[in-house]
Structures are given as C-alpha cells and as structure tokens.
Amino acid sequence: MRAIRSGNGLLIALIICIAQTSLWAQKEIPASIKDLVAKGISVVDSAKGANDVEQALMLFKKAAKLEPSCPEVHFYLGETLAMLQGNTRNAITELKKYLELYPTALDKDNVSAEVARLEKTLQLKQTERSLGLSFMSCKGAVLVRQVLGYYRGKERNEENIWVGDKLLKIQDKDVTELNLQDVLMRISDEKSDSIKLTLIRDKVPFDAVLPFSKSRFVTHELGERDLNAVIAESKIPIVVLWNRDVKNLMKTGDKQKVMGYEIYHKILSTVMQKYPGKLSFVVVNLDQDMMIGDEFTIANDKLPIVSFYKDGKLTKHVVGFDMKEFDAEITKLTE
Numbered sequence: 001m002r003a004i005r006s007g008n009g010l011l012i013a014l015i016i017c018i019a020q021t022s023l024w025a026q027k028e029i030p031a032s033i034k035d036l037v038a039k040g041i042s043v044v045d046s047a048k049g050a051n052d053v054e055q056a057l058m059l060f061k062k063a064a065k066l067e068p069s070c071p072e073v074h075f076y077l078g079e080t081l082a083m084l085q086g087n088t089r090n091a092i093t094e095l096k097k098y099l100e101l102y103p104t105a106l107d108k109d110n111v112s113a114e115v116a117r118l119e120k121t122l123q124l125k126q127t128e129r130s131l132g133l134s135f136m137s138c139k140g141a142v143l144v145r146q147v148l149g150y151y152r153g154k155e156r157n158e159e160n161i162w163v164g165d166k167l168l169k170i171q172d173k174d175v176t177e178l179n180l181q182d183v184l185m186r187i188s189d190e191k192s193d194s195i196k197l198t199l200i201r202d203k204v205p206f207d208a209v210l211p212f213s214k215s216r217f218v219t220h221e222l223g224e225r226d227l228n229a230v231i232a233e234s235k236i237p238i239v240v241l242w243n244r245d246v247k248n249l250m251k252t253g254d255k256q257k258v259m260g261y262e263i264y265h266k267i268l269s270t271v272m273q274k275y276p277g278k279l280s281f282v283v284v285n286l287d288q289d290m291m292i293g294d295e296f297t298i299a300n301d302k303l304p305i306v307s308f309y310k311d312g313k314l315t316k317h318v319v320g321f322d323m324k325e326f327d328a329e330i331t332k333l334t335e
Helices: 021-028 031-045 050-066 071-081 086-099 109-120 180-188 227-233 246-252 255-274 323-334
Strands: 002-004 011-013 133-136 141-147 168-169 194-201 206-211 238-243 281-285 305-310 313-319
Touching: 002 050, 031 050, 031 238, 050 071, 050 133, 086 109, 086 168, 109 180, 133 180, 133 227, 168 180, 206 255, 227 281, 255 281, 255 323, 305 323, 313 323
Parallel strands: 238 281
Antiparallel strands: 002 011, 133 141, 141 168, 168 194, 194 206, 238 305, 305 313
C-alpha cells in the first residue's frame, strides 16, 4: 500500500488507493480528510524545499485535527515532521500514535525501527554551539532549511550559503547517503572550533568553513529537547522566550515586532549575567519546531511571548513588549 524509501525519513505513499475503489483505504482514510491527505502526499512527493514540506505539514495537521483517531494521518504527519530539523520529538510522538491506533499495521516493524532511529537524535548532547544553520531532508538529500538570522558576523561567510543548498560533505567526508538525523549527529560530534561543509547549488559544488558560535544574545536553545521535560526537571526557575527567526520576521515588514524581539534578546542577555545560576533561559524557535506552538497554545500573531516557570509550573505569560511586567516577574522569581 505504500513503499518505504529507506533512510530518507519520508515514506512515499502509493495510496492512490485513497480512491473510492479501495475498501481498506476508505476505512483508514475517512472521507472528511481524504482530499487533505491526498494533497499532502502529493505536495511532499513533489517537494523542492522547506516551503513545500511545511505546506504538506499544515495539511496533515489539519487532517489530524479533524480526525484524530485516524492512524494513517499520524503516520504521514510523523514522517513529514521527521524531514525538518527541530521536529524529531514531535515526529516520534506522531509515529507512536500511529502504532498505538493501528497495532496490527503491516509496517509495524519498519515504523518501530524508524522511531528507534529518531530517538537517537534526541540523545544528542545539547551544547551552546551552533553553525547558524537549520537543515531538512527532501527527496533523499539533506538541504539547508534556514540560515538563522540571529547568528551574524562577516567572519561567518554566511552570505555564501543559501536556503536550498544541498549538503555533500562534512569535513571532506561524503554524507550524501546519510539521513538528516545522522547528519545532525555528525555535526554534533565535531570537536573543532569550525567545520567545513561542501554544498552544491545549480550543479556547482562549493566549500564553506563555518565557525561554531553562540547567539549574540541567548545561548540556551531548545533544539530537539522536550520542553515539558526541561521545565519539569529544572531545579531553578525557567524563562522561555517564544521566538521566530529574525529574517522571517523582517519579511513581514513589521519593524516594531523585529525591534521587540531584539529588545527581548538584549534584556534576556543582561538578566542572564545579573542572575547567574538563579534562572535558566530557553529560546524556542517556532519557525523550526512546527508543532510546539499548538502544544503550548502559543499563537504566532501574539509574539513575542515570554513564559515564566517555577517548580515545574507556569507562573506567568508576558505578551508583547511589556518590559515593566517582565522585570516584575523576574524579580519575583529571584527573590
């Protein structure tokens, strides 16, 4: 009914059997979401980059909301999430939901193996280092998904790397046969202060040497970690900044919002230095993690939002640019 394209994270659906003629497909894919699922499959199958994959993700999310008990929609949602860096935890959740709803699935062993492979990514050591890049998988290749706007500096040569560039080598070692999770582990394991990437654009390969560096303002990014676990396990209060990539914000033309994010980052940086060891700071990039906003009921149009947690419990949300309210809550947490 569908074929697994091993190692690429995406299971290409050969379910054109969503058609009226297949009784099995009618049972698995309710009529209310059949068109959404079919369109999502088509978009993923013809995807050329992040925008296409994210569009398919939105279609599968909508289908899952309409028919949460349909196992197949959780399967497609999980496999699409696995294509985008920063969404591994959510991909695992969706694939496990598929297995839970469909314990007799013919591909149970394959999906279980996929879950185990994805779980290895969650064991990556979380560090403060970053290349300032986000990756994705698409049609058997690992591509640059984002060049993150808050990692800046001429020494980074970031203007040489574009969204959509295909990754060929890491430190001169071929990675074209690796899946996204293996690529992330290879980068995470690198011990040097910089890393050499070989990429290709318009059939022309080129090298880029990128130093590992820190964000200008905030160093603790959520990455692939489970925010619920981070909050529950922290022995000190946590401040969470719900963030978007600055470059994507600039595209909206909302200069006030861009300025607001810059202000929040600067304030968080100052607070971190003022209360070392008393507060933990986490930045969640909603442009990378495509599901966490729904999970924590955070709306993009309300950003920036800062959430404060103490003893595993939410104490306050500060919405917008209310610095007075922000300072007052910080004072309460550190008393």
